[in-house]
Amino acid sequence: MTNIAIFVSGNGTNCENIIKYFRDKKDINVCLVISNKADAYALIRAAKYGIPSKVLTKQELYDEENTMKILETYNVNFIVLAGFLLMIPDFLINKFDHRIINIHPALLPKFGGKGMYGHHVHEAVKAAGETETGITIHYVSNVCDGGEIIAQFKTNLSPTDTVEDIEEKIHILEQQHYPQVIENTITERK
Numbered sequence: 001m002t003n004i005a006i007f008v009s010g011n012g013t014n015c016e017n018i019i020k021y022f023r024d025k026k027d028i029n030v031c032l033v034i035s036n037k038a039d040a041y042a043l044i045r046a047a048k049y050g051i052p053s054k055v056l057t058k059q060e061l062y063d064e065e066n067t068m069k070i071l072e073t074y075n076v077n078f079i080v081l082a083g084f085l086l087m088i089p090d091f092l093i094n095k096f097d098h099r100i101i102n103i104h105p106a107l108l109p110k111f112g113g114k115g116m117y118g119h120h121v122h123e124a125v126k127a128a129g130e131t132e133t134g135i136t137i138h139y140v141s142n143v144c145d146g147g148e149i150i151a152q153f154k155t156n157l158s159p160t161d162t163v164e165d166i167e168e169k170i171h172i173l174e175q176q177h178y179p180q181v182i183e184n185t186i187t188e189r190k
């Protein structure tokens with residue numbers, strides 16, 4: 001059985017989509033949502049589906065004993081980041097080798113790194129006059145947005161696309177692909 005913990009910081013549209021996707025699966029299950037923000041709307045989404053959640057400050061997350069105890073309590077053996085804005089501590093990267101994945105709303109290695117999240121990414125894509133953008137799903141390493149790439153999906157941009165249009169195109173790609181790529185990644189490593 002694969003028990004996924006989803007790490008979130010904000011709205012949680014990806015988090016909800018992943019919860020819904022795995023609801024009826026036999027051997028993959030979302031068992032916990034962890035947020036570093038007590039007011040993340042993702043926590044309300046998790047509650048709607050009866051998924052337990054925990055709020056951890058950065059300090060609590062970086063406390064190995066504290067975090068491992070929580071993950072062990074819920075038998076977590078796979079971690080999915082869905083708009084999580086803290087760096088993952090090294091002890092988790094080591095303990096969950098190739099078992100932590102992230103989604104980034106651009107075609108890495110372009111538009112990645114510190115400070116590149118959410119609308120900042122779409123604004124940078126627009127400012128650069130890109131003709132395409134997309135999403136990258138990758139393993140998490142100790143380099144921000146630098147882990148091994150699992151999958152990328154592209155969408156065309158037109159010069160008249162606003163930042164909001166870009167955001168919407170990315171949202172559609174994320175909703176279409178992230179849960180399936182999570183499932184394939186888990187299934188292929190079994």
Ligand code: GAR
Nearest residue numbers: 011012013014083103104105117118
């Ligand atoms: C998503 O677009 C995700 O790709 C992005 O944050 C958004 C979260 O939206 N992640 C990053 O920018 C990570 N660097 P959501 O909370 O509605 O799922």
